[in-house]
Structures are given as C-alpha cells and as structure tokens.
Amino acid sequence: MTTTNRNGFPIHDKQSAPAGSQETLDKIAQGFGFVPNVLGVMAESPAALQGYATLNGLLEQQSAFTSEELQVLLLAISAYNKCGYCVAAHTGNAERAGARSEAVQALRDGGTPRDPKLAALVTFSRTLIEKQGWASESDVQAFLDAGFTRQHVLDTVTALAMKTLSNFTNHLADTPLDGPLQAKAWEKAA
Numbered sequence: 001m002t003t004t005n006r007n008g009f010p011i012h013d014k015q016s017a018p019a020g021s022q023e024t025l026d027k028i029a030q031g032f033g034f035v036p037n038v039l040g041v042m043a044e045s046p047a048a049l050q051g052y053a054t055l056n057g058l059l060e061q062q063s064a065f066t067s068e069e070l071q072v073l074l075l076a077i078s079a080y081n082k083c084g085y086c087v088a089a090h091t092g093n094a095e096r097a098g099a100r101s102e103a104v105q106a107l108r109d110g111g112t113p114r115d116p117k118l119a120a121l122v123t124f125s126r127t128l129i130e131k132q133g134w135a136s137e138s139d140v141q142a143f144l145d146a147g148f149t150r151q152h153v154l155d156t157v158t159a160l161a162m163k164t165l166s167n168f169t170n171h172l173a174d175t176p177l178d179g180p181l182q183a184k185a186w187e188k189a190a
Contacts, residue, residue: 009173012043020046024053034178038085038166041173048165055162063155064148067097069121073159075099075107076122079186080129083167085175088184108186120146125156133157 010016013035014025021043029035035043042049059070071094078086087108094104103113112119124143127135140153169175177185 007172007174009041010044011037011040011173011175013040017043018046021049024049028053036089037175037178038089038170041169041175042165048169052162052165055158055165059155059159059162063158064151065155068094068099069118070159071097072099072103072107072113072118073121073125073156074163075104076125077129077160077163078167079107079110080126081163081167081171082188083163083170084186084188085170085177085181086163086166087186088177088181091184091186092181117146117148120148121152121156124148124153125160128156128160 012018012021012025014022014029017025017040024046025035025039025043028039039049039052042052059065060067063070065073071090075087075090075094078090091104091108094107095101099118100113100115103115103118106113107122112122120143124135124139127139131139143153144150
C-alpha cells in the first residue's frame, strides 16, 4: 500500500515500489523486519535508494570508524541538518552502539559530547558542512591530532553524502516516523 506525503512523495512498500527498487527494498525488509518510511520514500528513485543503501553498507563494513563513532557522526550530521526522522533513528542506533547517554543528549541538544575524540569528530563534521568541504589545513590537523586518520577524513565525507540523501529526502517529504522510532522523536534545537 502506498501513502502520499508532503509534496506528493509516496511512501512505497515492496509491492508499490518501482521495479528498480523492489530488490533493494526486499533486502532492507529482511534486515529491519520492515521498510523504514524514509527508504519507502527513496524507493521512488531506484538510484537514490540504491545509493543510500550502498553508502550505508560501505560505511558499516569498510569505514575506519568504530560502530559508536559512526553512529555519533550520523547523529551529529542529522541534528545539524535538523532532520527529525534521522535524529530519532540514529539516537537509537548510537545507544545500541554503546554511545553514552550524555553524548547522545548533547547531540540532540545541538551541543558536543564531552569525550574529546567524539567532540573532534562532531566538530570536524560540522566544519565540513559549514565550509562546504573547504576545511583548512588546521581543521584537518586538529581532526588528525584527535586520533583520526586521513581515511577517517574521507569516511566523514562519505557519511555526509549518505546523510545528505536521507536528510534532504526527509525535508522534502516530511517523512513520518515509523512506530519503532516514536520513542526517540526529536524537536529541533533552537
């Protein structure tokens, strides 16, 4: 069953999705046990859905980040971009990955975690967004000095690309939270 959202974007299920998205949605449903609404919206474009799913898989399997660092990064980007859907999703993911409640709450409030390494990660991601990728040598060096590598620099860019896909999709479609995400609902920080 397809429902339509803001700006006329449908939220597809496996049956209503374009043929080019059905196989990807099958894999997603097997992994999650359902098709998250954001991916149902993305299914309208097989390229968007497959791009997101591919980047997500690559970050989880091949990035230099620990699971906790990756989820803190994705939560930080989503909060910075004011994406309520993704903040709710990555709040739960960060908690399951072992992030401290203080760090999660700081990000949800628009702040920075107290842990120096996580703070450097969040600061670097925000710097890349604010400077549209034009980070200075000192910006990169501060990130490296915190214990990260040049692979982490490029993995951060990859995470930004992935979150651009989902954050902007959710902004356009005003994607409703799935039932499992309701407990992690988020209001944008001032």
